[in-house]
Amino acid sequence: MSEKSIRQQFADTMLAVGEEDPDLVVLVGDISHFILQPFAKACPGRYYNIGICEPAIISMSAGLAKMGFYPAAHTIAPFLIERAFEQIKLDFCYQKLGGNLVTVGSVFDYANLGCTHHCYDDFALLKSLPGTQITYPASPVEFDILFRQAYRNSSLTLYRIPGNQHGQDFDAEDIRLGKGIKITDGSNLTIVATGPQLRNAMAAYNMLGDTGWDAEILYIHTIRPLDTGIICESVSKTGRVLVIEEHMQSGGLGDDVLRATRDIPGIEFSSLAIPDVFVTGYGSYEHHCEELGLTTQGILDRVNADFSGTHFRE
Amino acid sequence: MNKDLRKKIARMVYNGKDGHMPSAFSIVDIIEVLYRNYLRYDPQNPRWQERDYFILSKGHGCLALYVILEKYGFITEQDIDRFCRPGGILGEHPDCTKVPGVEASTGSLGHGLPFALGIALGLRLREMQNRVYVLVGDGECHEGTVWEAANVANNLQLGNICVIVDWNGSAAQLMPRDDLPAKWRAFGWETTVINGHSEAELHRALGNVTFQSHGTPAAIIARTVKGKGVPMIEGHGVWHHKIPNEEEYRQIMESLS
Numbered sequence: 001m002s003e004k005s006i007r008q009q010f011a012d013t014m015l016a017v018g019e020e021d022p023d024l025v026v027l028v029g030d031i032s033h034f035i036l037q038p039f040a041k042a043c044p045g046r047y048y049n050i051g052i053c054e055p056a057i058i059s060m061s062a063g064l065a066k067m068g069f070y071p072a073a074h075t076i077a078p079f080l081i082e083r084a085f086e087q088i089k090l091d092f093c094y095q096k097l098g099g100n101l102v103t104v105g106s107v108f109d110y111a112n113l114g115c116t117h118h119c120y121d122d123f124a125l126l127k128s129l130p131g132t133q134i135t136y137p138a139s140p141v142e143f144d145i146l147f148r149q150a151y152r153n154s155s156l157t158l159y160r161i162p163g164n165q166h167g168q169d170f171d172a173e174d175i176r177l178g179k180g181i182k183i184t185d186g187s188n189l190t191i192v193a194t195g196p197q198l199r200n201a202m203a204a205y206n207m208l209g210d211t212g213w214d215a216e217i218l219y220i221h222t223i224r225p226l227d228t229g230i231i232c233e234s235v236s237k238t239g240r241v242l243v244i245e246e247h248m249q250s251g252g253l254g255d256d257v258l259r260a261t262r263d264i265p266g267i268e269f270s271s272l273a274i275p276d277v278f279v280t281g282y283g284s285y286e287h288h289c290e291e292l293g294l295t296t297q298g299i300l301d302r303v304n305a306d307f308s309g310t311h312f313r314e
Numbered sequence: 315m316n317k318d319l320r321k322k323i324a325r326m327v328y329n330g331k332d333g334h335m336p337s338a339f340s341i342v343d344i345i346e347v348l349y350r351n352y353l354r355y356d357p358q359n360p361r362w363q364e365r366d367y368f369i370l371s372k373g374h375g376c377l378a379l380y381v382i383l384e385k386y387g388f389i390t391e392q393d394i395d396r397f398c399r400p401g402g403i404l405g406e407h408p409d410c411t412k413v414p415g416v417e418a419s420t421g422s423l424g425h426g427l428p429f430a431l432g433i434a435l436g437l438r439l440r441e442m443q444n445r446v447y448v449l450v451g452d453g454e455c456h457e458g459t460v461w462e463a464a465n466v467a468n469n470l471q472l473g474n475i476c477v478i479v480d481w482n483g484s485a486a487q488l489m490p491r492d493d494l495p496a497k498w499r500a501f502g503w504e505t506t507v508i509n510g511h512s513e514a515e516l517h518r519a520l521g522n523v524t525f526q527s528h529g530t531p532a533a534i535i536a537r538t539v540k541g542k543g544v545p546m547i548e549g550h551g552v553w554h555h556k557i558p559n560e561e562e563y564r565q566i567m568e569s570l571s
Binding site for chain 2: 025045046048050051053055056059060061062063064065066067068069071086087090091094095096
């Protein structure tokens with residue numbers, strides 16, 4: 001597993017892309033200021049630590065996009081997505097301007113900071129806006145490749161950077177915007193995992209095998225546009241799908257998988273997500289996952305509770 | 315005072331059965347002077363790279379912008395006649411993806427100024443000398459994003475931007491401590507107060523803006539009268555979003571004759 005944080009990769013990618021492309025401009029709300037100094041030095045005039053005013057940062061970024069620049073606006077997720085939502089809606093999306101939103105503090109990464117610093121509705125919010133792209137790179141190489149593939153296109157793109165990684169290594173050519181990655185071949189169960197939760201899916205794989213489940217694990221780094229093809233092909237074969245994600249159940253990946261697979265005869269569907277409540281406790285990221293069942297054991301429990309055991313009849 | 319433009323606005327509201335007439339009447343003289351004497355543009359090529367940018371942040375005043383875009387050749391009389399009609403391009407808020415010459419889709423207040431800051435910063439990065447004008451309402455200055463942007467523009471020394479505040483008294487209806495010039499000065503803007511219906515005073519203020527790439531941003535606080543030109547609709551009463559009936563329309567047109 002890579003030792004580098006995805007956030008550091010963000011800074012490294014800004015530097016590398018910024019040196020090649022004079023139209024990349026980075027605007028931050030006093031987050032990642034120090035790790036972005038190499039970009040600031042290499043690309044004078046194209047780095048702005050604007051201040052604590054996220055809506056203005058988004059509107060300004062849209063103005064820069066109008067002038068032909070490729071803005072990357074960056075701060076903690078709830079402030080960039082929830083606080084500045086109307087600016088995203090009107091200044092970028094309604095006016096058909098492309099740009100890049102790079103968030104840290106995914107979900108409850110700031111575990112002890114309370115709901116003011118949590119954000120687990122960002123997929124739902126951005127899915128409600130026409131034309132957006134939503135990525136969730138949970139390893140450094142994914143961030144680097146997905147950013148390079150998306151940052152200049154005409155869409156507004158979210159890069160949700162988690163503090164934790166899934167630990168899988170992918171070949172660079174397998175990482176393509178809008179394409180899922182099949183990790184294991186299986187026959188009677190599909191697990192669709194996104195973000196760091198792929199780690200739990202991989203840990204559950206052998207244990208599921210011990211009880212007769214032959215799981216096909218699909219990894220999704222692009223929530224929108226969603227690779228429904230890879231999902232439907234798998235579920236048509238297995239007949240069962242479990243989605244695991246760090247997002248509220250409402251508006252998450254699970255909703256999209258259910259909609260994509262609803263016409264597959266006899267499909268059984270289950271989802272592991274954050275119930276529609278505020279996560280108000282304290283502790284670590286791992287503690288919150290434990291409380292919510294976003295764990296290896298949570299996957300085993302859900303599979304055994306929600307899916308029929310028809311495979312044992314074979 | 316631009317009586318013919320006001321008549322055209324009144325006709326659009328009467329025929330389209332929608333629109334904010336008094337808000338347009340308070341700014342139409344300002345926009346007319348801008349397009350006649352200050353903005354550089356090419357109506358045949360609205361996205362001409364050398365153009366100046368005018369952003370109407372108080373989008374509900376768009377009738378004033380529409381009649382001027384028609385006067386200077388960006389849109390047609392047919393466009394005007396289709397205001398708020400299916401198939402038309404002109405609605406009650408301007409849509410930059412539909413209307414040639416409109417730089418920003420506004421309507422929700424507080425968006426135009428920070429958006430314009432991005433344009434101004436982009437121009438500076440490209441070492442271009444185009445000027446950026448933003449017209450905001452005084453009521454709009456209740457929005458926090460106006461002051462976020464005012465603060466940022468001063469800190470980035472975006473001297474290529476000029477804000478014109480339509481000080482028509484809407485704000486004081488809600489917050490009577492209406493010290494707008496002091497606020498803009500406190501935020502570091504070069505601030506001038508004028509009569510926004512006086513062509514001479516508009517020239518004095520607009521002619522003094524220096525538009526430096528790095529420098530103090532300029533704020534022109536224009537005292538105006540909401541509904542200016544038609545005594546019946548002047549002020550802050552029911553006419554904000556009221557559509558005249560046949561008799562009222564006749565009276566409005568008579569006032570403007």
